[in-house]
Amino acid sequence: MEAIPIKDKLKTLVNSKDMSDVLFLVGKNKTKIYAHKLILSLASKTWKQLFYQEQSQPKLIVKYTIPDIEEIAFKSLLNFCYTKQIKLSDEIVLDLYYAANKFEVEELIKICEKYLGNNLSLTNCLIFLERSLVFNDKELIQKSLNMIEEESIKILNVPKSFNKLKEQTVKVILSCKKLNIDEIEIFRRIYERGIFLCSKQNIKPNPETLTKILSGLLDLIHIDLIGPTGLIEIAGTGLFDYKFLFKHSIRLSQNLSTKFNQNFEISRRQSEKSLKDKSELSILLLFSHVSESYYINLMDSIKSTGIKKVDLMKIFEETPTIEKMKNYDAVFVFSDSNFKEPIKAGNVLAEYVQGGGGLVISTLYSLTLGGWSGSLEGAIVEKDFLPVKKAKRIDKKRIKLGEIIEPNHYIMKNVTNFDCGNESLHTAITRPEKGANVISRWNDGTILVATKKKKSDFGIVVVLNFYPISDAEYNRYWSSQTDASNLIANSVEYAANY
Numbered sequence: 001m002e003a004i005p006i007k008d009k010l011k012t013l014v015n016s017k018d019m020s021d022v023l024f025l026v027g028k029n030k031t032k033i034y035a036h037k038l039i040l041s042l043a044s045k046t047w048k049q050l051f052y053q054e055q056s057q058p059k060l061i062v063k064y065t066i067p068d069i070e071e072i073a074f075k076s077l078l079n080f081c082y083t084k085q086i087k088l089s090d091e092i093v094l095d096l097y098y099a100a101n102k103f104e105v106e107e108l109i110k111i112c113e114k115y116l117g118n119n120l121s122l123t124n125c126l127i128f129l130e131r132s133l134v135f136n137d138k139e140l141i142q143k144s145l146n147m148i149e150e151e152s153i154k155i156l157n158v159p160k161s162f163n164k165l166k167e168q169t170v171k172v173i174l175s176c177k178k179l180n181i182d183e184i185e186i187f188r189r190i191y192e193r194g195i196f197l198c199s200k201q202n203i204k205p206n207p208e209t210l211t212k213i214l215s216g217l218l219d220l221i222h223i224d225l226i227g228p229t230g231l232i233e234i235a236g237t238g239l240f241d242y243k244f245l246f247k248h249s250i251r252l253s254q255n256l257s258t259k260f261n262q263n264f265e266i267s268r269r270q271s272e273k274s275l276k277d278k279s280e281l282s283i284l285l286l287f288s289h290v291s292e293s294y295y296i297n298l299m300d301s302i303k304s305t306g307i308k309k310v311d312l313m314k315i316f317e318e319t320p321t322i323e324k325m326k327n328y329d330a331v332f333v334f335s336d337s338n339f340k341e342p343i344k345a346g347n348v349l350a351e352y353v354q355g356g357g358g359l360v361i362s363t364l365y366s367l368t369l370g371g372w373s374g375s376l377e378g379a380i381v382e383k384d385f386l387p388v389k390k391a392k393r394i395d396k397k398r399i400k401l402g403e404i405i406e407p408n409h410y411i412m413k414n415v416t417n418f419d420c421g422n423e424s425l426h427t428a429i430t431r432p433e434k435g436a437n438v439i440s441r442w443n444d445g446t447i448l449v450a451t452k453k454k455k456s457d458f459g460i461v462v463v464l465n466f467y468p469i470s471d472a473e474y475n476r477y478w479s480s481q482t483d484a485s486n487l488i489a490n491s492v493e494y495a496a497n498y
Contacts, residue, residue: 014075014082022051025065026074033071035078043081046104069099080108088115090124094131101135116140120147122154126161130169145176152181153455156189163196167216174220180457183222184230190217191237207238214239276329278306278489281496284328286315286345288335297473298334298488305489319344322351329496330358330459334468335376346378350385357459358495361386362468363427364394380461387436387452387463391427395446399424402443409439411449411462411490415483418448423476425467449491453498460498462491 020034041048050064066074073095080086086108088096097112099105120128120143129144148155156162156179162170170193173179179186194214198205203213211218218239226234231245283302287295299310311328313320319341325331331352339345353359361376380386401418420426420442429447432438439449446465453460468488470480478484 014079023063024074025063027070028067029071030065030067031071033074033078040078040081043107044103044105046102069102070095073099077103077105077108081105086111088112090119090127093119094128094135097137098131098135117143120144122147122151125155126165126169129172130165133169133172141172145172148173149176149178149180150457152179153185156181156186159189159192159196162189163193170217171220174217180455183225184227184233187221187226187230187234190214190221191239193217210237211239276497278493279308281307281329281493282309282327283307283311283492283496284320284325284331285310285312286320286331286333287312288314288316288337288339293473294336294469295334297469298332300472301468301470301485301488302332302492303489304485305493307489307492315339315345320348322348322355325352325357326355328357330360330492332360332362332492333376334362334364336364336467339376342375342377344378346376346380346382349376350379350383353380353385353454353459353461355459356457358462358492358498359385359459360462360464360491360495362464362466364425364467384433384435385452385454385461387432387450387461388429388447388465389431389433391429393428395426395428395444396423397444398422399426399442399444399446401448402441402445404440406437406439410494411439411451411487413490414486415440415490417482418484418487419479419482420466420484421471421476421478423474424478426465429465449487460495462495464488464491 017034019036021037022035022040024033024035025031026033037047037051041051069077073092076086076092076096077099084107086096088111093112093115097109097116100108100112116128125144125147128140129148132140132144156173165173170190174186174190191210191214194210195205197213198209203209223231223234223240223245234240235245285295285299285302287298289295295312299312302310313324315333315335316338317340319339325348331349333349349359359380375390381390399420401415404412404415406412426442426446430445432447432450433452435454436450436452438447439451442448442465447463448465450463450465451460464487466484467477468484469477470484471477472480
């Protein structure tokens with residue numbers, strides 16, 4: 001007859017009355033779990049001290065109450081102590097980690113730490129944060145909060161998970177200084193949580209009950225980071241005093257950040273970003289045209305309102321590296337001939353925007369399809385960074401400034417008159433891409449300026465739908481007697497700072 005391995009024999013003793021000499025009453029329900037002092041003492045010095053207390057004879061312990069560990073975690077802990085086997089999951093690992101720490105089962109502590117380090121993700125970081133707060137695991141708390149700050153939009157835009165959190169956990173999240181989500185979105189999550197809690201308690205969700213339920217959270221919303229449109233939305237909920245909101249709307253006009261975004265819906269991380277004066281900005285001009293006088297003309301336009309440092313790279317001769325581009329606050333792309341490497345150029349521009357860099361792209365072949373290798377390709381196009389689709393054709397009919405959709409937008413500052421000239425080169429783009437904002441249009445209805453910020457921590461992409469060379473170079477281009485230079489310079493400054 002084949003001998004039964006000792007490991008299998010020990011497994012049969014887990015929670016077995018057979019030869020047991022200790023009884024644990026575990027969890028809120030005081031579930032009875034049987035164990036053996038000697039086996040547990042070999043796994044943990046805490047148990048050894050508890051059971052034997054340095055006496056020559058074992059101390060008889062009939063019952064031991066453990067109210068702060070649930071049954072499933074404690075049974076898993078015992079199973080490991082008896083067999084050295086464990087099966088971890090997101091649902092049990094934190095309770096088991098706490099239990100292993102409580103009883104100093106060092107081997108299991110290391111296994112749990114490795115699992116937590118390798119498995120923290122967007123889907124479980126809220127759970128991990130909540131449980132680590134209970135156990136006061138400072139390292140895991142910080143790791144979870146770091147992920148929440150980096151991926152705030154993805155994590156907090158899951159109401160089912162967010163609404164189930166304890167209020168204390170939500171308070172910890174709302175106390176973070178670098179949440180990467182617009183503040184108005186934070187208010188919306190809190191408001192939705194209030195509706196959920198009212199429904200759960202079978203309470204009518206009116207302003208009075210919502211204010212009471214959310215009283216510990218509303219004070220953690222940074223009202224000063226919410227713009228006029230958002231304040232109107234908040235006022236409609238009745239959760240804040242109208243006079244209080246009105247005072248904040250007045251302050252917006254005095255806030256430095258509103259210089260660049262009159263809608264002013266920004267994240268806490270953005271609010272910490274120090275805005276540079278235009279004289280401090282460093283701009284890279286990626287230029288594709290054989291005429292030196294053309295890029296001098298464009299550089300003069302960029303510098304027209306006080307920007308001093310503009311460096312040139314001829315993109316038909318070389319493609320910039322991300323390391324080079326990171327040295328600049330914004331990049332301006334103009335193409336009227338071929339890119340040396342259209343796909344590689346598009347990929348590096350996308351990487352630059354993902355890293356927070358601002359990008360301005362003007363017509364001509366950067367924004368058109370087919371034929372020319374000057375047409376921009378790669379990730380900047382394929383992964384939807386652009387606020388408009390590339391057009392199939394270029395129009396030359398004379399156009400002028402038409403509808404200004406956002407008259408208070410910084411890009412339109414001191415721009416009231418724009419004659420694009422007798423050869424008004426522009427693409428036939430009328431509709432923006434999803435998530436883009438149209439700032440102004442030409443009088444033929446095509447888009448003049450559009451912006452898109454794909455994620456709150458990305459840089460912004462600005463499209464200027466016109467040929468950026470003035471009549472100082474060729475008398476059929478846009479009139480230098482109008483405000484196009486202001487528009488170009490404003491766009492660069494906005495992209496650099498927003």
